[in-house]
Amino acid sequence: MKRNAIITIIFAFISLSAFSQQLPLYSQYMFNPMLLNPAVTGSHDNIPIRLTARQQWVGIDNAPSTQAISGHMRLNNETMGVGAVIYADRFGPETKIGFQGNYSYILPMMNDDAHLAFGLSFQVFQYSMNYNNMVSIDHNDPALNYNIEKSWVPDSDFGIYFYSEEYYAGLSVNQLIETHLNIGGVEFNQNTLIRHYNFMGGYKFDLDNDFEIEPSCLVKGTFETPFQLDFNVKGIYKKNYWLAFSYRTSNDIIAMLGLKLDEFTFGLGYDYSVSALSAYQNGTFELMVGYNLNRKALSGSSRL
Numbered sequence: 001m002k003r004n005a006i007i008t009i010i011f012a013f014i015s016l017s018a019f020s021q022q023l024p025l026y027s028q029y030m031f032n033p034m035l036l037n038p039a040v041t042g043s044h045d046n047i048p049i050r051l052t053a054r055q056q057w058v059g060i061d062n063a064p065s066t067q068a069i070s071g072h073m074r075l076n077n078e079t080m081g082v083g084a085v086i087y088a089d090r091f092g093p094e095t096k097i098g099f100q101g102n103y104s105y106i107l108p109m110m111n112d113d114a115h116l117a118f119g120l121s122f123q124v125f126q127y128s129m130n131y132n133n134m135v136s137i138d139h140n141d142p143a144l145n146y147n148i149e150k151s152w153v154p155d156s157d158f159g160i161y162f163y164s165e166e167y168y169a170g171l172s173v174n175q176l177i178e179t180h181l182n183i184g185g186v187e188f189n190q191n192t193l194i195r196h197y198n199f200m201g202g203y204k205f206d207l208d209n210d211f212e213i214e215p216s217c218l219v220k221g222t223f224e225t226p227f228q229l230d231f232n233v234k235g236i237y238k239k240n241y242w243l244a245f246s247y248r249t250s251n252d253i254i255a256m257l258g259l260k261l262d263e264f265t266f267g268l269g270y271d272y273s274v275s276a277l278s279a280y281q282n283g284t285f286e287l288m289v290g291y292n293l294n295r296k297a298l299s300g301s302s303r304l
Contacts, residue, residue: 023196024066024089027254027269028288030216034072036198037172039119039161041104042074042081047293057281064091079106098125114164121157151182169201194222212236251275265290
């Protein structure tokens with residue numbers, strides 16, 4: 001078997017299996033939507049710093065694992081925001097470690113009660129393929145070198161975000177460039193990175209002085225695969241405690257709980273799959289830790 005043939009087989013497998021998860025999956029995205037949409041950059045009065053760690057499909061070797069740290073702020077002119085994300089995403093023999101820089105332009109609307117933002121991100125990540133994690137039929141095949149192939153990949157995201165204290169709606173396009181991957185000196189004509197589209201929206205209702213409820217949804221997908229929907233309901237008590245439930249049309253049920261303690265934010269999510277995959281894994285865990293730096297005096301009514 002020739003080396004190029006092996007690489008072609010590997011990428012044929014990736015193109016079939018990874019279309020549905022070329023990008024990291026987050027369950028607590030509503031607490032850090034900048035991970036999906038660069039137009040969210042600068043939408044807070046403070047400087048939210050978030051650390052997210054996610055382990056998917058516990059019990060399955062080399063299952064997807066994601067870590068990300070992010071932060072963003074609105075500049076003093078109040079019309080522009082900047083932010084950054086550092087992330088690592090692993091799935092089977094693949095690893096992506098990268099940096100993303102965000103810029104947003106923010107327009108006040110409706111007497112400053114709402115804002116419309118446009119965002120653009122530029123990122124670069126190192127894509128690596130670890131042949132040691134591949135399952136081979138013939139371990140003595142001389143074409144298998146059992147090393148790690150690496151390639152640097154540029155990319156970009158674009159987003160639009162409309163928001164106020166009570167509601168938000170956003171549309172974003174990820175992997176805008178549709179970069180070709182080059183592994184082992186071979187560039188594939190098929191776009192192995194395809195554009196992903198996200199639409200999110202939510203509205204916060206005040207039930208009384210202590211309780212709020214916020215239904216929201218996320219529609220995501222590509223034109224190569226079926227779109228996926230997340231339906232979420234979040235209950236908030238005294239602006240500092242929350243309990244949320246989600247249903248994902250990939251047959252996942254998600255429970256989330258968290259609290260805000262002074263400037264710190266903590267969140268824990270658990271995904272339970274009701275598909276056939278549930279017999280082979282013990283669910284997915286996601287931890288979020290955040291800190292809100294004071295950029296200026298806060299109004300005390302910022303969104304969790």
